[in-house]
Amino acid sequence: MNTSFFGELLQTISDRGRALLARGDRRTDASARSESLVELCEDLLSGRGEASGVALAREILGRYAELTTGPRIAFFEALARRFGTDPARVDKAIAAWQAKPSDATAADLHVASEPRRQELFRRLNLAPGGTASLVRMREQLMDVLAHRDDLKSIDEDFVHLFTSWFNRGFLVLRHIDWSTPALILEKIIRYEAVHEIHDWEDLRRRIDPPDRRCYAFFHPALNDEPLIFVEVALTREIPPGIGPILATTRETVEPDKMRTAVFYSISNCQRGLAGVSFGNFLIKQVVEEVSREMPKLNTFVTLSPVTSFASWLKRERAAESSIALSEADKTALAALDTPGWWQDAEKAEALKEPMMRAAAYYYVRAKNGRGAPLDAVARFHLGNGARLERINYLADTSDKAMKQAHGFMVNYLYVLDDIEKNHEAYAEGRTVVASNQVQRLVRPSLELVPVAG
Known part of the structure; x- marks a missing residue:
């Protein structure tokens, strides 16, 4: 044994x-x-x-x-x-x-x-x-x-x-620059949710040059904890893509040539406050702050990501009957299934027109069960009184952007005299205030037909 x-x-x-x-x-x-x-x-x-x-x-x-x-x-x-x-x-x-x-x-x-x-x-x-x-x-x-x-x-x-x-009346707006305490700067790096900040040098490129700004909202009860921060690029014109803004080497815009403030990244920092509204007109407050500092600025726009366009388009392409897409569109959009399609200039050009129409429909007509736009970023900016100004094709070809949005980004325009009017239109009827340029992209025969997401 x-x-x-x-x-x-x-x-x-x-x-x-x-x-x-x-x-x-x-x-x-x-x-x-x-x-x-x-x-x-x-x-x-x-x-x-x-x-x-x-x-x-x-x-x-x-x-x-x-x-x-x-x-x-x-x-x-x-x-x-x-x-x-x-x-x-x-x-x-x-x-x-x-x-x-x-x-x-x-x-x-x-x-x-x-x-x-x-x-x-x-x-x-x-x-x-x-x-x-x-x-x-x-x-x-x-x-x-x-x-x-x-x-x-x-x-x-x-x-x-x-x-x-966390009522907006309690929030304090601060300018973030290279002299801001390192504890806060570290959190800006960590909390960036739109365009990753890779290291301290990357952060410095975004907040230190004269044509870059960063502003953060704080609450008195949360010491040194930003709630939301906004990264701003001061440019000559409205940019059609994110590449030039994030470029590691670029020509700095001289102050007397700055005419446009571009809000290219807006990050919510506290996950425990998700779904809690800080009130409307947060961006209006940033616009007013930038305007005081740079009086020659006359255009205030975002360069915003698109959070769920790719998943919506996939559903519409698979649907037996789609209000948003014609059969010809579905046939043309089959090229999206080719890996790396955007790197092929001929394929990318052939896809541009049907993709722009689809994106316009997604933004202007596609709604969720509550009658609001499908896109969370759209809901934020429209609620803050912006106008959907322009849709940009292949504006961000990073892996994340291609997966979420097939590379689309959009510009929301903030006109101080129109912010409250636009906000009321959205608050009362979920109206998507959009430029003529965007409206023309939506199929005329389908303009008045909403679609549920």
């Missing part, structure tokens, strides 16, 4: 048993930690003293920061289950309103219908660094939302509160 074999087998079984017991202990410990945190939250809601509340909020956020994924999810589950609306309190408030309708009973009903989570988040926000901690908490919640519909009510409460806390 091989005693060594059986000894090793028993040792393996013993080790696995201890591991299972330890895992069970960890699960119990995780549950205990999240439950302990929930009890502290109950204490925070029941307390009245502000000083003790600040200390308790600090302790809760500190303990939360130490949680791993499992205990965090258990904490979110408790927030959804135990910190929602109190039905008995709502019933009582409804009865009071029905018995005696008044401003006072309506206010009581409003308060009663609010989930307890919202007041909990307000009190947690009193802790030092509370706002940043809650933004981070929402970011971690977003990581699990795709698989947990039962937690969406928590996310809705975060969005509701953040929309008030």
Whole structure:
């Protein structure tokens, strides 16, 4: 008998048993930690003293920061289950309103219908660094939302509160240059979401020359954390592509020849604030700032990426019946399936006309289920009062741009006198204000026919 074999087998079984017991202990410990945190939250809601509340909020956020994924999810589950609306309190408030309708009973009903989570988040926000901690908490919640519909009510409460806390009136616009503290410059490199900043020299090329600017919006509660930043190129004319702007070697435009401000990159920095509107007219504020500094500028445009044109076009090409594409268009667009088609001058030229028509339709007519443009960048700029000015073919041939947009970029024009009018047209009727040049690209016979995305 091989005693060594059986000894090793028993040792393996013993080790696995201890591991299972330890895992069970960890699960119990995780549950205990999240439950302990929930009890502290109950204490925070029941307390009245502000000083003790600040200390308790600090302790809760500190303990939360130490949680791993499992205990965090258990904490979110408790927030959804135990910190929602109190039905008995709502019933009582409804009865009071029905018995005696008044401003006072309506206010009581409003308060009663609010989930307890919202007041909990307000009190947690009193802790030092509370706002940043809650933004981070929402970011971690977003990581699990795709698989947990039962937690969406928590996310809705975060969005509701953040929309008030990050009102545009609280935001501060700062000019970012080479003298800005390195801590902030590092974040500009890290958060750039449109055109990657490769290194410090690349950053310097974007913010240091006299024909380049960068502006960032900050919130007083988030020290040295930009919320949004905008990169600006000062040029002679409206550029049709991103290449010359990002070129490592280029001729600097002299100040007396600068006539156009090009907003070529707008990056949202805080993922935990995704979907939270900072208000409209953010770009208008940047336009006004640039105008004060450079009075000779008379044109303010973006050079914007296109986020989902390629996927939309793929669906339209595959559709048995497409409102946007004719059969001739589908036949011509088959060349898109050829790898590297844009590097073949003849193929690229043959594709230009049907591609421009398709892109114009995508921008002017294609809508989502809420009646808004499919393109997220379009929704942002139209909501900020811009006009869709020009569609640029093969304006960005980077791998990312070719995959997302077949190389398209667009110019949105900001005319200060028209911004509010354009914003109202979009806000009230989801009207896409577009130049005649763009409108003419849309097939005349299809101009008035919307398409759902």
